[in-house]
Amino acid sequence: MQSEDMYSKLADFGRELLEKKSFGEGLPHIVSYAKEVMGADRCSVYIYEEENDKLWTTHSDGVKKIIVPSGKGVVGYTLRVRKPVIVNDPYSDVNFLPDVDKKTGYKTQNMISAPIFDSNREIIGVLQLLNKAKGDFDNDDKRFIIFFAHYISGFLELVAKRKA
Amino acid sequence: MKYTDTYIKLADFGRELLQKKSLSEGLPHIAKYAKDVILARRCSIYIYNSENDELWTTLADGISKIKLNANKGIVGQTIRTQKPIIVNNAYAHPNFSSAVDKETGYKTNNIITTPIFNSKREIIGVLQLLNKDEGFDEDDVKFMIFFAHYVSGFLELITKYKITKSKNNEKL
Numbered sequence: 294m295q296s297e298d299m300y301s302k303l304a305d306f307g308r309e310l311l312e313k314k315s316f317g318e319g320l321p322h323i324v325s326y327a328k329e330v331m332g333a334d335r336c337s338v339y340i341y342e343e344e345n346d347k348l349w350t351t352h353s354d355g356v357k358k359i360i361v362p363s364g365k366g367v368v369g370y371t372l373r374v375r376k377p378v379i380v381n382d383p384y385s386d387v388n389f390l391p392d393v394d395k396k397t398g399y400k401t402q403n404m405i406s407a408p409i410f411d412s413n414r415e416i417i418g419v420l421q422l423l424n425k426a427k428g429d430f431d432n433d434d435k436r437f438i439i440f441f442a443h444y445i446s447g448f449l450e451l452v453a454k455r456k457a
Numbered sequence: 458m459k460y461t462d463t464y465i466k467l468a469d470f471g472r473e474l475l476q477k478k479s480l481s482e483g484l485p486h487i488a489k490y491a492k493d494v495i496l497a498r499r500c501s502i503y504i505y506n507s508e509n510d511e512l513w514t515t516l517a518d519g520i521s522k523i524k525l526n527a528n529k530g531i532v533g534q535t536i537r538t539q540k541p542i543i544v545n546n547a548y549a550h551p552n553f554s555s556a557v558d559k560e561t562g563y564k565t566n567n568i569i570t571t572p573i574f575n576s577k578r579e580i581i582g583v584l585q586l587l588n589k590d591e592g593f594d595e596d597d598v599k600f601m602i603f604f605a606h607y608v609s610g611f612l613e614l615i616t617k618y619k620i621t622k623s624k625n626n627e628k629l
Contacts, residue, residue, distance in 0.1 A: 304614065311472045443613065444613070
């Protein structure tokens with residue numbers, strides 16, 4: 294994609310995102326955009342609550358909450374290493390939890406995740422994408438997810454501040 | 458916390474900012490908003506070029522550029538320490554450079570600065586405010602840290618996809 298188009302698309306997305314008043318409204322919007330722009334089949338944004346060391350996310354409807362223990366899986370690993378993580382062969386990765394696939398019947402083939410930092414460099418969430426349509430996740434995806442996680446972090450921190 | 462009401466209005470500001478198509482359109486918009494919210498008389502956003510260790514900013518018209526050596530003054534100190542700085546008595550501070558005051562005829566009494574980081578935690582700019590009547594305090598620092606991060610998404614977006622478009626070898 295031409296970078297000029299990319300600029301307009303991302304700016305439009307950012308403006309739409311800033312119309313959302315809560316995590317429940319904003320997260321599904323981020324998810325659908327991230328999936329499209331990165332060409333992945335699934336996406337989740339996990340919000341990290343430091344007080345009780347928990348991660349939560351919403352169903353695609355933006356309403357129902359799913360709570361995830363923060364010490365587990367590739368998402369938990371991302372929290373600990375504070376860096377993006379690519380797993381292109383999950384079933385042979387020590388951090389991967391096959392339980393979720395078993396429960397949902399969905400097969401994870403590859404994944405990328407990145408921490409989302411606030412202005413004080415504290416982790417406020419993890420962005421995760423599953424099953425890229427073409428090939429494996431690579432360094433270009435990593436560069437983009439770092440940029441994108443930062444780009445949405447302003448909105449996420451703003452929502453958190455408004456609630457406080 | 459004196460900035461509580463501000464967070465409610467920041468979404469509108471962010472949406473307006475994302476309509477700007479260039480740094481020279483965006484910087485005056487950021488400067489004006491920061492000045493009004495933090496109640497300072499002046500605001501500058503310096504864009505940092507690490508290749509030649511130079512900073513530049515635009516005048517209020519968004520057109521004329523001013524260049525600055527990045528190792529001078531309080532702004533230079535902000536780049537080196539990578540942290541916000543409050544100086545409530547400018548002329549008594551060893552790093553304060555009075556050269557700009559001499560040139561512009563404007564007297565600086567107090568200063569607050571904060572670095573602006575991109576997604577890779579590299580400094581891409583410095584946000585600076587001058588002359589708040591009652592001086593700057595810790596609440597101002599906290600808000601500046603938040604605000605610098607908040608505008609960094611726009612600054613990185615425009616730098617990544619607009620200015621560097623000539624060397625268009627990066628994917629996306």
